[in-house]
Amino acid sequence: MGNYILKRIMSIIPVFLLATLLTTGMVHLSSVDPAEAYLTAAHIQPTDEILAQKRHEFGLDQPFFIQYANSIMKICQLDFGISYVSNKPVWDEVIYRIPATIQLAIASILIAVFVSVPLGFLAGVKKGSAIDHFSRLLSFFGASIPSFWLGYILVFFFSVKLNLFPVEGIGTWQHLVLPSITLALPLIAMYTRLLRASVLENLQQPYVLFARTRGLKEKTIMTKHVLRIAISPMITGLGMNLGKLLTGTIIVESVFSWPGFGRYFIEAIFNRDIPVIQCYVLIAASLFILSNLIVDIVQIYIDPRISRKEGQHR
Amino acid sequence: MRILLTIENDYQHQVGGDTVMSKGKISLKIKLTFIFILILSTLLVGCSNANNEESTSKGNHDNMLTIAWPRDVGEMNPHVYNPSQLFAQSMVYEPLVSYQAGGKIKPNLAKSWEISEDGKVYTFHLREGVKFSDGTDFNAEIVKKNFDTILNNKELHSWLGFITKIAQTEVVDKNTFKLTLTEPYYPTIQELAVVRPVRFLGEAGFPKDGDTSKGIVKPVGTGPWILEKYKADEYAIYKRNENYWGEIPKVEKIKVKVIPDAETRVLAFEKGDLDMIYGEGVVSLDTFKQLKSTGKYETRVSEPIATRQLVMNTKTEQLSDERVRQALHYGFNKEALVKGVTSGLEEKADHILPTNLPYTKDVDVKLVKYNVEKAKALLDKAGWKLPKGKTVREKDGKLLEIDLMYDSAESIQKAMAETLQSEWAAIGVKLNIEGVELPDQVQRFKDNKFDINFYSNFGAPYDPHTFLNIVSSKGYGFNEAISAYPNKDELIKQMAKVPQTTDEKERQQLYSSILKSIQDQGAIIPISYMKKTAIYQKNVTNFNFPANRDENPFTGISIKQ
Numbered sequence: 117m118g119n120y121i122l123k124r125i126m127s128i129i130p131v132f133l134l135a136t137l138l139t140t141g142m143v144h145l146s147s148v149d150p151a152e153a154y155l156t157a158a159h160i161q162p163t164d165e166i167l168a169q170k171r172h173e174f175g176l177d178q179p180f181f182i183q184y185a186n187s188i189m190k191i192c193q194l195d196f197g198i199s200y201v202s203n204k205p206v207w208d209e210v211i212y213r214i215p216a217t218i219q220l221a222i223a224s225i226l227i228a229v230f231v232s233v234p235l236g237f238l239a240g241v242k243k244g245s246a247i248d249h250f251s252r253l254l255s256f257f258g259a260s261i262p263s264f265w266l267g268y269i270l271v272f273f274f275s276v277k278l279n280l281f282p283v284e285g286i287g288t289w290q291h292l293v294l295p296s297i298t299l300a301l302p303l304i305a306m307y308t309r310l311l312r313a314s315v316l317e318n319l320q321q322p323y324v325l326f327a328r329t330r331g332l333k334e335k336t337i338m339t340k341h342v343l344r345i346a347i348s349p350m351i352t353g354l355g356m357n358l359g360k361l362l363t364g365t366i367i368v369e370s371v372f373s374w375p376g377f378g379r380y381f382i383e384a385i386f387n388r389d390i391p392v393i394q395c396y397v398l399i400a401a402s403l404f405i406l407s408n409l410i411v412d413i414v415q416i417y418i419d420p421r422i423s424r425k426e427g428q429h430r
Numbered sequence: 431m432r433i434l435l436t437i438e439n440d441y442q443h444q445v446g447g448d449t450v451m452s453k454g455k456i457s458l459k460i461k462l463t464f465i466f467i468l469i470l471s472t473l474l475v476g477c478s479n480a481n482n483e484e485s486t487s488k489g490n491h492d493n494m495l496t497i498a499w500p501r502d503v504g505e506m507n508p509h510v511y512n513p514s515q516l517f518a519q520s521m522v523y524e525p526l527v528s529y530q531a532g533g534k535i536k537p538n539l540a541k542s543w544e545i546s547e548d549g550k551v552y553t554f555h556l557r558e559g560v561k562f563s564d565g566t567d568f569n570a571e572i573v574k575k576n577f578d579t580i581l582n583n584k585e586l587h588s589w590l591g592f593i594t595k596i597a598q599t600e601v602v603d604k605n606t607f608k609l610t611l612t613e614p615y616y617p618t619i620q621e622l623a624v625v626r627p628v629r630f631l632g633e634a635g636f637p638k639d640g641d642t643s644k645g646i647v648k649p650v651g652t653g654p655w656i657l658e659k660y661k662a663d664e665y666a667i668y669k670r671n672e673n674y675w676g677e678i679p680k681v682e683k684i685k686v687k688v689i690p691d692a693e694t695r696v697l698a699f700e701k702g703d704l705d706m707i708y709g710e711g712v713v714s715l716d717t718f719k720q721l722k723s724t725g726k727y728e729t730r731v732s733e734p735i736a737t738r739q740l741v742m743n744t745k746t747e748q749l750s751d752e753r754v755r756q757a758l759h760y761g762f763n764k765e766a767l768v769k770g771v772t773s774g775l776e777e778k779a780d781h782i783l784p785t786n787l788p789y790t791k792d793v794d795v796k797l798v799k800y801n802v803e804k805a806k807a808l809l810d811k812a813g814w815k816l817p818k819g820k821t822v823r824e825k826d827g828k829l830l831e832i833d834l835m836y837d838s839a840e841s842i843q844k845a846m847a848e849t850l851q852s853e854w855a856a857i858g859v860k861l862n863i864e865g866v867e868l869p870d871q872v873q874r875f876k877d878n879k880f881d882i883n884f885y886s887n888f889g890a891p892y893d894p895h896t897f898l899n900i901v902s903s904k905g906y907g908f909n910e911a912i913s914a915y916p917n918k919d920e921l922i923k924q925m926a927k928v929p930q931t932t933d934e935k936e937r938q939q940l941y942s943s944i945l946k947s948i949q950d951q952g953a954i955i956p957i958s959y960m961k962k963t964a965i966y967q968k969n970v971t972n973f974n975f976p977a978n979r980d981e982n983p984f985t986g987i988s989i990k991q
Contacts, residue, residue, distance in 0.1 A: 149873075152869075152873065153869055163585070163588060163905075164905075165585060166585050166586075166588075169585070201512055201513050202505075202513055203510075203644070203645075212662065213663070268693055268694075268697070271694070271697050272697065275697065275701055276697055276700055276701045279701070282703075283694065283697050283698040283701050283703055284687075284689055284694050284697075284698055285664065285665075285687070286664060370690050370691050371691050371693075371694055372694065373664075373687070373688060373689045373690060373691065373694060375661075375662070375663030375664050375688070379663070379690060380663070382690075383501070383690075387512075388869055
């Protein structure tokens with residue numbers, strides 16, 4: 117297993133290289149000169165001298181592959197350059213904003229898990245019941261509604277009309293409720309369906325019949341056997357979504373004025389703040405890989421059959 | 431709290447009482463129920479908390495004005511640009527002179543000034559007894575120190591004409607400061623009223639090496655407001671400066687909440703979390719209309735701040751002909767367009783610069799009134815004929831096809847472009863509209879890769895001289911765009927002369943003839959006067975829009991208790 121994890125960690129390297137290549141290349145593909153973008157962002161009228169000076173400062177007057185090598189060297193030291201807009205190191209700016217985004221992401225994962233596990237499980241076990249229909253309705257709703265719209269609807273009812281939660285901002289846990297529900301609903305929709313399908317599939321498995329013939333209580337079979345195995349695809353889905361969750365926060369953070377990383381990224385795109393965009397893309401790529409790795413490990417822990425298979429291969 | 435205790439007791443009771451069931455089963459079932467109840471109860475407790483917080487915070491709202499702003503206010507350094515926000519900088523830092531309605535320049539930190547005969551030496555008599563917010567004196571020494579750090583980064587500020595022309599800064603005595611220029615430049619006084627970079631930071635704010643372009647130690651200014659609390663990306667709170675030399679603000683505090691999303695700003699306002707939404711484009715037109723129609727709030731629209739223009743590239747074959755340009759101007763109903771698209775938030779414009787700017791009042795331009803027949807006749811005369819059975823005019827087998835570029839993020843530009851497309855189709859012109867991102871729009875304008883583009887001037891206190899500078903200098907797009915003007919060289923020579931004039935009459939004459947000539951030849955079509963908007967709760971009074979486009983409106987404002 118150690119070997120396997122090591123292999124997975126090593127696989128981050130080519131992805132990382134590719135991501136840097138893309139982000140460095142992006143600068144060249146864009147029709148706008150970064151030096152000019154910088155000056156526009158700073159509201160400075162660009163003259164030829166300032167442009168030349170800025171291009172030199174950003175290393176844009178060097179050949180592409182030297183720029184690429186330089187950026188890799190720097191990123192290895194967590195130096196993502198200086199933000200064009202704020203003139204501060206990008207990494208400092210990102211680190212300042214990441215905790216808020218993580219807080220939001222964790223809250224929405226918790227909500228998603230606490231709602232979709234019981235709901236998906238019951239919908240599977242009691243197929244065709246009212247709870248199954250309800251879960252289907254919720255899933256359709258959650259999967260199809262755009263999150264910014266959902267955000268506005270929630271704010272309108274729960275803040276403006278009912279005055280239960282603040283409209284926007286960060287601070288108390290009340291501030292966390294609406295944005296994390298907004299972010300969690302699409303996840304709930306997906307996980308509920310995933311778990312339901314998986315439960316139904318597992319109910320057909322011979323081990324269930326075997327357990328019944330052994331005279332085990334139905335409840336024991338369901339909770340100790342079926343749920344434990346059926347939850348596996350949901351965990352894969354969860355892992356794949358950690359990265360998506362990060363990008364999902366972009367919209368939700370803007371709607372709820374949540375001072376996180378996603379909102380910072382939006383502003384960076386608008387200002388063509390290229391170092392920040394590069395940093396975001398790299399972090400998002402790393403997160404995708406990392407979350408998949410974590411999921412693999414968790415899955416081995418939950419379903420011992422996987423590690424046994426690994427053992428057989430060895 | 432009581433709910434939680436009961437649950438815990440319940441939990442112990444159940445665990446203690448039921449020994450027959452296997453341990454694993456109990457814990458799973460009970461754990462789930464427990465967590466569920468826990469979440470539910472905390473939710474309920476939380477709701478009552480939210481209400482409590484709301485009611486207590488309302489109490490604190492006494493005499494504090496809360497507004498929303500789309501972006502963080504920035505580091506409050508008077509000598510830098512983005513991401514620092516102009517209105518916030520103007521709350522803490524002050525200029526030597528201030529720009530007032532109609533372009534009048536009034537004393538501010540300088541109580542008076544003299545300009546030498548040759549227009550090169552400016553002597554400022556500073557107001558006495560002015561203190562920075564940390565109690566130190568405002569005097570000629572600190573004025574010079576600020577000027578010198580700004581001049582150390584001349585290239586950063588070269589867009590502001592007078593900065594590049596400063597030869598010397600000099601302390602004459604404690605309260606007299608002298609500025610010597612390399613050549614006469616009349617807009618100096620007007621440019622001293624801009625929000626950045628020529629405003630004054632107290633000694634304690636300067637970093638050790640004296641270079642403020644890399645950051646300041648703390649925001650120490652002479653202005654009516656002092657930054658009290660700041661949380662990046664969340665909010666900034668300003669308290670009034672009780673020792674302010676001028677009129678002390680009526681509200682005690684201003685809270686600026688950072689809310690990037692326009693709809694969220696409106697929701698927060700409707701809930702009562704905000705007292706005011708103010709600025710340019712901070713709410714959509716529809717929202718403004720809707721909030722106005724409820725009658726529950728005060729809505730205000732400012733005087734014109736800039737002119738929304740169409741700029742034609744006369745280097746293109748079709749638009750090099752003045753008759754085609756005029757035909758396009760005659761060929762759309764401007765009044766209906768502006769009214770329809772902006773619902774009256776903007777006003778039909780007859781001049782390429784708003785007439786509340788200095789020297790722009792009496793420009794005698796040829797007024798163009800909507801006249802489809804005249805437009806058609808002009809196109810016919812220019813050789814663009816409409817073949818039978820076709821809808822687009824042709825000349826030598828070429829279609830009369832023109833591209834219009836607009837900022838895709840700007841709904842007004844988009845709607846106007848669409849309207850023009852259908853209006854001009856009626857006179858046989860095929861208009862292709864293309865939405866691009868703002869940086870691309872700026873770039874293509876500079877590179878002259880456009881037929882027609884949207885533009886708007888800077889407004890007060892930058893214009894009219896900055897507009898002339900942009901039109902006459904190469905590289906901004908205008909200079910090249912008016913290439914087909916037969917008198918282009920003469921115009922550019924005149925424009926270069928304007929800032930150097932020392933005689934008021936001559937200056938006015940030059941402005942009048944230049945602006946008339948540019949407009950009458952039709953490469954720049956004025957569309958509408960853009961305006962600022964403000965929406966505020968009924969208990970907010972004495973709100974006035976500042977004459978300087980970038981200034982804050984907070985000094986006179988008050989809240990009825």
